[in-house]
Amino acid sequence: MVGVRVLEVSRVAVQPGPYPPPGETVQLSFFDSIWVSSPHVQRLFLYPNTAYVSFPGIVGSLKSSLTRVLPFFHPFAGKLTYIPSAARATIDCSLSGICEGVTFIEAESDLNIHCIATNEVHDLESFVQLVPNITVSELPTEVLGVQITSFLSGGVALGIAMHHAVADGKGLWQFIEAWATICRTESVPSGLSPVHDRALIKYPGGDKIAVEFTRKMSHAFPKTKEHAIHESPSTFVSISARVLVTIARVRGLADDNGPFIAAFLTDCRPRLDHPISNGYTGNCVSHCFAWMTASDVARPGGFVRACAALKEAIRKATEAPLAGCEGWADEFLKLPAGRAVYLAGSPRFNAYDTDFGWGKPDRVELASMKLDGEVVMVRGKEEGTVQVSVALHAQHMDAFAQRILS
Numbered sequence: 001m002v003g004v005r006v007l008e009v010s011r012v013a014v015q016p017g018p019y020p021p022p023g024e025t026v027q028l029s030f031f032d033s034i035w036v037s038s039p040h041v042q043r044l045f046l047y048p049n050t051a052y053v054s055f056p057g058i059v060g061s062l063k064s065s066l067t068r069v070l071p072f073f074h075p076f077a078g079k080l081t082y083i084p085s086a087a088r089a090t091i092d093c094s095l096s097g098i099c100e101g102v103t104f105i106e107a108e109s110d111l112n113i114h115c116i117a118t119n120e121v122h123d124l125e126s127f128v129q130l131v132p133n134i135t136v137s138e139l140p141t142e143v144l145g146v147q148i149t150s151f152l153s154g155g156v157a158l159g160i161a162m163h164h165a166v167a168d169g170k171g172l173w174q175f176i177e178a179w180a181t182i183c184r185t186e187s188v189p190s191g192l193s194p195v196h197d198r199a200l201i202k203y204p205g206g207d208k209i210a211v212e213f214t215r216k217m218s219h220a221f222p223k224t225k226e227h228a229i230h231e232s233p234s235t236f237v238s239i240s241a242r243v244l245v246t247i248a249r250v251r252g253l254a255d256d257n258g259p260f261i262a263a264f265l266t267d268c269r270p271r272l273d274h275p276i277s278n279g280y281t282g283n284c285v286s287h288c289f290a291w292m293t294a295s296d297v298a299r300p301g302g303f304v305r306a307c308a309a310l311k312e313a314i315r316k317a318t319e320a321p322l323a324g325c326e327g328w329a330d331e332f333l334k335l336p337a338g339r340a341v342y343l344a345g346s347p348r349f350n351a352y353d354t355d356f357g358w359g360k361p362d363r364v365e366l367a368s369m370k371l372d373g374e375v376v377m378v379r380g381k382e383e384g385t386v387q388v389s390v391a392l393h394a395q396h397m398d399a400f401a402q403r404i405l406s
Helices: 055-077 113-118 124-130 169-185 206-217 235-250 294-298 302-319 325-333 394-405
Strands: 004-012 025-027 041-047 079-083 088-092 102-109 144-151 156-162 259-267 285-293 340-345 363-366 374-379 386-391
Touching (some): 004 055, 041 113, 055 144, 055 156, 102 124, 113 363, 206 325, 235 259, 235 294, 235 302, 235 340, 259 294, 259 302, 285 294, 285 302, 363 386, 386 394
Parallel strands (some): 102 144, 259 340
Antiparallel strands (some): 041 363, 079 088, 144 156, 374 386
């Protein structure tokens, strides 16, 4: 065996409804629809030290706890579906949509999990073998898939693939944290009441925007003045600015007067005219684009200018989270190649607290990050730290690592 070998593919069923609102059909909001054609988000957890727990025991615990958590997150067990007559994408949670259950893959590997877990290199070739590969080229397609892999040298890897149309980062982590808690404690967390009803998203013309986003995004059917920083930037802003400056410099953009853009998302649940609770699991994020001049970022003083541009984009999203939302898809599609840095995740996501009952992971990565200039943040393994994963062309990666750590 070289790499990963699948041992068994089974299904974890979810109990049929009735379900809380929106019931058996989740009409995607415009927040959701912009992600219809995106590949699944693939999150990987590496646990090298599980010798005291048998692999069959781990499989059994994961399956039984998944069965218990899915009724609370029933859209996650549905199918992403397109309704031609309505020109809308939905999540089908009817009996026909959920009857197959969630794909659960058991596999084994001769890869060295200790090397993968401790090597700072983003080993994409290994990572992608350890997460479910769900295609979105045709609809309907599964929203969620799970893969658990045992290693001949000991340890396990848990891979989760989730379609972005069903949940944003906050929603995904709600699901993972609830699942891990049930698996570890064998009891449902008190007060677990995620919200999935897209009717809570109220914006004039929102349905038309959702239809237009679906049409545009689906393959299957379709300069800031330099000034001092008068207040300390947030962790997200300061890390992002440093990454932006380093990327601009290793790309040799000090004399380039072309655009340089940071694209990122901000949670707008509490900022809507009709605020939504933190328990809402659907997408509810503003799309932010901080436009800068490349040379302004790469030259001395670039950190200050990058911070200012990021803070201004966040300020606009905070004051008017839905301003210009009709153009989000167009603006994203028009981002010039090689000119954008995609900032994802959050220093607030407690990735390393994901304990299913056999300890916390040694490494957590987003296996699906494949874009040149993609940056993903989660709260770090050590207290007070942030893990920043960066994807760049190989010709720039060594120089980036040297500069960012110096």
